[in-house]
Amino acid sequence: MISSLEKVGQWLQALHYFEFMCSSDLQPSLVSFNAMISSFEKGEQWQMGICFLQMMQDLEIQPDIFSFNALISCCEKGGHWQTALSFFQSMLEAAVQPVVISYGALISACEKASQWESALQLFEAIPKAQLRPSTTSLNAAISACEKAFRWPESLSLLVGSASSSHVDLISFNAAMSACEKFSQWRWVLHLWSHIQDTTSQAADLVSYCTAISSCDKTSHWQHALLLFMLMQNARIQASDLSLSATVSACAKSGQWNALNRLTAQGRVSFLQRKKSWIENEPSKQIGG
16 A cells, blocks of 8 residues: 555655554554655655654664665755765665665765765766666766866766767766856867767757857857757757857857848847847848
């Protein structure tokens, strides 16, 4: 019954049933505790998960890999990376062998807390434990470095995993974002050009926006305009961000003809709202 409630995310109902079971002098089993902790994880009730771990210890029920994984995930969702790390250490001390899911949840907890060094160390520990990194663990590690403005580390993680099957579009987008923040436009375009070959996935709106923004920041208007055109050819709906960056890149270099090409594609009203970008050429009436 508890497992059924856990699967549908009904942690409060599961708790009521657990209390009923205890009041009926039924001894909770390891399976019952694991189901409860998992329900707390899904309900983001990390403090309840910790309480149930203490109950297990009081009843001398040894937590297993499922118990620890659920507890780590509880803390990850609650934003408590240090507590998650302490459970991971407890798991090792209890001679419970971590699995890839254990590392992935812990790396994700570090990523959310901007602890990029810990995330990187944990990711590097995965193969040392004779495990194969997952897509989730890789993306969390790249994202942790990206959020901490560590573009070389993000890039190294992606390049080092490029030949494996766990690299996906999210991996590329996170690494591109890290490079874009430091105006590494050549790396951004290099990664963009290898997305489909490596992942068998086509670049999406996030990929194009990042690449165009990188070109805008470094005044490479030709690349920005080409990327915008390729995005339209791929039938990806342009966002205000992608168009803003393209217009900005062209306007900075005084490429009024290029801007006219954009207005000819039905973007007149948008450009008219963005006239502040072309103050250097007030006599030009874009789309006028």
